[in-house]
Each structure stands twice: as C-alpha cells, then as structure tokens.
Amino acid sequence: MFKLILKDYRTQKAFFGIYGSFAIALSVLYGYPFVKTGKLSDDILTQNSIIALFIYIPIYLLINYLFYQDYKHDAMKLILTFPLNKKEIVFSKYLFSLILLIMPVFVFVVFSGVYVIALQLSGELFFQKLITLGSFSFAFLVMFSINLPWYFKYDYDKAIYFNGYISTIIFFIISPVLVLRQLDNGILPEYLQTTISRLPKIGATSIVCMLFVSMFFLIISIRLSERILVKKEI
Amino acid sequence: MFVALSNTDPLPFYEQIKKQMMDQIISGNIKAGEMVPSIRLLAKELGISVITVKKAYDDLETMGYIITRAGKGSFVSELGAESVKTEKLKNIKKVLEDVILECRKLKLEDKEILKFVHEILDKKV
Amino acid sequence: MYQNVLEVNSLVKKYGEFSLKEVSFKIPKGYIMGFSGQNGAGKSTTLKCIMNLIKYDSGSINVFGLDNIKHSTDIKSRLGYVSEDHYFYDHMTVEWTGNFVGSFYERWEKELFNKLLNRFNVDKTKKVRELSKGMKTKLSLALAMAHMPELLILDEPTSGLDPVVRNELLEIFLEIMQSGDNSIFFSTHITSDIEKVADYITIIDNGRVVVSEDKDSILDKWVVVKAENRYLNDNVKKSLIGFKEGDFGYSGITNEFEWFKDRFNADFPEGNLITSRISLDEYMLRVVKEGGICV
Secondary structure (H helix, E strand, O other), X not given: OHHHHHHHHHHOHHHHHHHHHHHHHHHHHHHOOOOXXXXXXXXXXXXXXXXXXXXXXXXXXXXXXXXXXXXXOOHHHHHOOXXXXXXXXXXXHHHHHHHHHHHHHHHHHHHXXXXXXXXXXXXXXXXXXXXXXXXXXXXXXXXXXXXXXXXXXXXXXXXXXXXXXXXXXXXXXXXXXXXXXXXXXXXXOHHHHHHHHHOOOOOHHHHHHHHHHHHHHHHHHHHHHHHHXXXXXX | OOOOOXXXXXXXXXXXXXXXHHHHHHHOOOXXXXXXXXXXXXXXXXXXXXXXXXXHHHHHHHOOOXXXXXXXXXXXXXXXXXXXHHHHHHHHHHXXXXXXXXXXXXXXXXXXXXXXXXXXXXXXX | OOOEEEEEEEEEEEEOOXXXXXXXXXXXXXXXXXXXXXXXXXXXXXXXXXXXXXXXXXXXXXXXXEEOOOOHHHHHHHEEEEOOOOOOOOOXXXXXXXXXXXXXXXXXXXXXXXXXXXXXOOOOOOEHHHOOHHHHHHHHHHHHHOOOOOEEEEXXXXXXXXXXXXXXXXXXXXXXXXXXXXXXXXXXXXXHHHHHHOXXXXXXXXXXXXXXXXXXXXXXXXXXXXXXXXXXXXXXXXXXXXXXXXXXXXXXXXXXXXXXXXXXHHHOOOOOOEEEEOOHHHHXXXXXXXXXXXX
C-alpha cells in the first residue's frame, strides 16, 4: 500500500515540484507577520484569507490533476491487476490526498513557531491565521469528500462536470462566508450582514467542531468510494 | 534419434511417433540403455502437444520399449529391445521355414535352395 | 497440490445483447490451453471474469483450487496477466516500470526481469512510449513472468504482431513450459498460433463453448480427403463434412476414414484418394462452422 501511496509522486514528479513549491512558499509567506503589533484590521484579515485561498487552490488542483493523470494512463486498469485489496487502493488515494491538503497547515505551524521565537511576537496573530487556515481546510475537506467518490465512479471526463464546475461554484459560495464572518462589518450590504452575523463566529471550539464534521464526511466518503470500486467493472 | 511427422499420413501423430521410435529401437539406431528425449522437449521440437507425446511414451512403456525413471528421464529398456528383437526373429524364422517348405514341395534340393539364398544375398537387397 | 490450475464452471455473464452462456472448461497443471473464437465471441469477457475485473452473474471460477473472488489478492500474486491493451505510464522508462510493478509482488526477481529484457531485446533505458507494439508486448510478458507466476493468463498476446515476433513469443511460451511447473492460458483469434503451441483447445462461439479438448484428439479424429471429380457420387458426398467442389477436384472431411476409404474403393476401385491431416483452421471453419458440429 505504501508503494501505491507513493505512485502518484513517482510518476508526476515535475508537477509536484511546481505546485508543491508554490504551496509551501505561500505557507511560509502566510506565516510571516507583516504587521507585528496592534489590533488586527479587517484589511489584514482579508489579505490573510486571500493568501490562504492561494495556498489551497494549487493543492486542490494538484489532487484533481493526479486523478486526470490516472485517467489518461488508465492507471486504475493497471492497478486492479495487481494483488491489492480494493479497500487498500481507495484508502491509499485518500491518505495521499489528505497529506497534501494538511501539509500547508503543518508548514504554517512550523514556520509560525520559528517567527514567534525568532521575532519574539505574541501568538495571537498567528492564532487568528491558524483559524482562517483551519476554516479553509474544513471547506476543502468537505469538498474533497464530496468529490472523490465521483472520481471512483466515473471516468475523469464525466466526473469533472460535477467535481470541477459545481464544486467550484459551491466553494466560492462557502469561502466568502467564512472569510467575511471574521470581519466585523463595513464591507457588506445590510441584508447580507444580518444573515452572516447569525452564524457563530469562528473560534477555537468552532474549529474543533469543524474538524469532527470533516472527519465524518471523510469516513462516509471513503466507505462510499470503497463500495463503488468493489462494484466497478473495467 | 530421428522422428519426422507426416501431415499426409492418416495415422494420428502419437501412432507415428510410436512406430518410428519402435522401428529405431528394434533396428538398433537407438541402443538399449540410451536416453530418449524428455516428453516436453520432444513436443517442443516437433511442434506438437505434450499430451500426444505423453500418449506415445506411455504406450511405448507399456509395451516395454522404454522405461521412465522419475527425475532422470526416459531410457530405452534393455528387456524391451531384446524381447522385441527376439519376437521379430521368431517371425523371421517362421517365414523362412514356410519358404523352405514350399521349396521342398517343388522337390528342390538343399544345394539349390542355398544357391537361391546366395544369389539374393549377393544382390545386396 | 491442486490438480487443475484453472477451472471455469457454468460461467454466465450478461452484457446487454451479448452474454456468456454457461462457459465451462478446465486446465490441468503444467499445460497450455489456447482459447479461440472469432472477435466478439466472448474471449476477453471470460478472461476479465477470471481476473475479477468484471463481475459475473452465475457460475464459479477456481484458480489454483481457490475461488477467484474470495481469494482474489492471493491468486493475483501467483499469476501473471497480460491484457490486450497494455497499460503503462508511457513517459517512464522500462526500468522504472519494472521497479514499480515489481514492488507489488513478493516473489519479484529483479535479475530475472533484466535477464528477460535481454532475451527479448528490450532496452531498459528507453521510455515505454518509444517501444514498438511488439516490444511492449514483450515488456508486458517480462513483467508478468518476473514474479515467478504459476499461471500466465494472456489476452490476445500475439495480435497486431508480425510473424517473426509472433514466432519469437511462441518459442518463449514453449520454453516456459519445459519445466512442467507452469501453465499458460492464452486467448487469440489466430488459430495457427494455437496449433503450434497448445496442448488443449477451447473454442468459444457467440458466448458458448463449442469444443474443449486436447488439441490432437480433435485433429487426429478428422481427416481431409481429396480426389478427382470423376470419383464423386452422392454416397461419397453425403459421407463428407465441409464438402468443397472445384474445377480441379473435390475435398471433404471425415472422422471415419477407414470406413470412408472402404466405401470409396467399393464405388471407385480405380480411384485415388489423397489424405492430409486437418489443420485447426480447417476444423473451425469446415467442421464447426459449416458442418455445425458441436462436440
């Protein structure tokens, strides 16, 4: 199974190089405290959110690209002739993609630690950034859970209709909500403001809840993909 | 050893193999105790199925021409070649007896019969 | 251990208009079986059922004496499969492909793989997309053989290859069979290939098994007879299958040659018969298709 997890890396090293470097660079950058003291202004929060978005989008695109490559090389047809359990095949795909998604958070935390220690700053700014990053992780994890079974069920060219277009639309509805919730006021027109203000503000507990929710989605997604692959005919 | 299969002969392949091997064992082309090719090798060389060669070898073994020793291969059996030769000699003797009987019926003397025999031998038929 | 390396029992699979109808055959250990039939007769479908790439509706398939669904993983590690379309990562090298595929098999022998590549004349530094079709087939075969499988399942391994390469492959099959420990099951619509190497034949037509026997039993039974047209009458014609009449003589097939010879000599004492052994092609065409014989 380990080999299977590494398969995507070994066959697409070039793209990993490009996308991966980009995401890591942004994660490092994201952690850098451009403003060292004072209250967090809305501008900065918006900036942060947009950077966070730019971290996740390449990674998400990479994951989709890997599925495209699988389709192009008929990888599933090859792998199904190997002595592998179908559950292993599904699980290794999820695991690898999850590692890719979680990576920015990991890089960010590490570099935050570096900045906090090196520049002797308070952790509050970073905590806010972490929460933003966490919210995006949640959004992507949910979208990921919804998308992946489609890739197992249909060929890439059919699945991309749902996974590409519809998911993107959904995403671009959720993300602004998450971003804008953090902001106090000002940007939005009245009627949207009241709706959004009804949503709970995202704090530490919210993040933990979101984590559990995304776990839940993931488990259902894995089960579904397994069942799809077991029934699938080549 | 030499085996060549014919496509025009209506005999099945395994019969052809049997016949050719039997003839060569009796005539001494393949000597007693000599190793014959393994079933799989012969099948590959002749381009025919292993089952066919196996059938031929099984029959040859039953008739006593060859012996298969597990792990070693198949060999021409001493007894087989001998007993078949003896059998053939018996037949030849009988035929000769019949011929001589016929000659005596024609009131030929031994001397004349021998003259005929020498004539044929000299022709190197 | 197990007596039959592969056993297919009453396999049924419906595919819209086409279906496999109670396909059954078995291969004892240590033999080659050729699986023949026209294009679309159901060969690939059967093979994919055996490899558990497709689900079948009813029947059972046993490989090495084990049920092919329950023990799918175990079976796949002990058999080598070459599919009709070769699936590779084109942009990777042959050597990389070997390492990649080999990592999934416990019994993979890298040295054996390299030795096979040398034997097949496949350059291991080349990228897969630079190989010709024949080379790709040889690569697939090397990949399948290098983990010491007890059974090789090959789906149309020689199709699209020129006669020289085809012959090479058939030679290699025969070499594999020399040890007596390996078995091969290959499907093809090129009957001359089966005739050259197979011990057993299974012929499938329209999803149904028409014949499944050892090759020479079939070919020994039937004799092709030819004679001049003046030695032809209704009796003779009726006793032949796959009858063909031409300007330069007629020919037909019989499975009772001695009896036929007697009748022929009775009707035409001065007539000459030319006999020849039936080829698999002729058997499939004239006996099975035209003669409608279903053994």
